[in-house]
Amino acid sequence: MRRALSLLVALALVLSQAAPALAETTLEKIARTGVLTIGTRTGSPPFGFINRNNEWVGFAIDLVEQAVKPAIERKLGKPIRVEKKESTPPTRIPLLSSNAVDLIAGTMTHTRSRDEQVDFSITYFVTGAQFLVRKGSPIKGIDDIAGKRIAAQQGSTNARIIRERVPTAVLREFPDQPAAFQALVQGQVDAYTNDGIQLAGLKAKAPSPGDWEIVGDFYSYEPYGMAMRQNDSAFRDIVNVGLMEAIESGRYMELYDKWFGPKGDVPYPLSAEARIFLRMQVVPK
């Protein structure tokens, strides 16, 4: 037993020593490989999802392709390729810190506790948590959920807020949206809570969108940012420059219209406040 233990300790030591050997900055890594690897979603329309033609697309993916990628290419002076990997709330920070991906571009809320682990770009989308319920449900907002069964996405900020604000609500946390929605369809839960825009996406993609409604005021503030490894400010600056230029040039609004416009996948008009907020994040040249 003692020998087995010391073997384990030795193994752990070897593993922990292996990590610092990879100390190159993200820009150096991209320059060396010619690839920017992003972690994004497969089931969160319209930010990152598999569409009807079996293509992996979305607003966040477009922002990377058309705003961040050109900025990196200009900096490195050579063309690069974007590679996509699936990332979910529980896996996205480990994916970053293990160097498996360089940038998380999905539906990640910028929070202060996450800031201790990763760095965030400027905010590229603003939303807040609401509830998806069957039409005619007595649940109209966060004040009606005491004692109810509420589905939430595992590892999301919403579950945390519900647990703190309405401890009597019975939380069921699912690792992905489809499972949570299925539970709602079957009546296993009374409501599904997530960021309003994600619920809108889910509703738009549901077999009969008319059966569902999104209720309640935003009970949380969810600013989405792109996450990257801590303390790599050169890379973060490039990502921010790319996003700022897209907002400034109107490219951002074109993409917004493509996905959230009246003809987009998830119609969701940009509020006047959000428009001003986005503009004000663009600092002068």
Place this chain on the structure above:
Amino acid sequence: MSYDFDWSVLWSGQSGAWLLQGILTTLRISALAWLLAMALGILAGAFRTVPWRPLRAAATVYVEFFRNVPLLVWMFFWYFGVPPRLPRPVQDWLYDHGAEFWAGMVALGVYHGARMSEVIRSGIQSIPRTQFEASLAMGLSLGQAYRLVILPIALRLIIPPLTSEALNLLKNSSVALTISVAELTFQTRQIETYTARAVEALTAGTLIYLGLCYAIAWVMGRLERRLAIPGLIARAGGVGP
């Protein structure tokens, strides 16, 4: 880019309580599923060896169907597939009383029951045929022969592979988090959500699984030595550290 470990996240705040809850749920679901799996495994394992074809066929269908479909699919089947087919009042009662726990328990138990039955069958078949014939010649009925002679010996023989199966079951219980059972892996992810410290949370989870499994293996090792029939299967070496 080196990583700064901060192990205090494992006991600060609610983390400790969550981990403990996770351990209890994991142990509860695994213990119940193990009982179910043992019952199903002994039945199916014995049925597959009896000299009566319909019983053998039924047991074979059970084993091949349930062990050859991925566990994850069974989780979804018992959680999303079965309850909607029950009468409404039963559904409501289930949804209010932890449907996900029971669905996960049944999925684990039925799946591992199919796997265990194969272990038990090989135990039964390793007993010389003459022993079975001798029991019948002594005047025992088929049922008595199985209950009093064949199974007691077979179950002793298969303790080592049965232990492996029990450990697999315990570790597979983490699949239940896909249907929102708040077991150990779920709780380690919860800690990650609150602290954004995934490496620490995962390491803690890993060490806890290691500890639980080692404890089970140790108990089973003791059991094996304790139950060994002198002169029959207690051979030198082999059992436990």
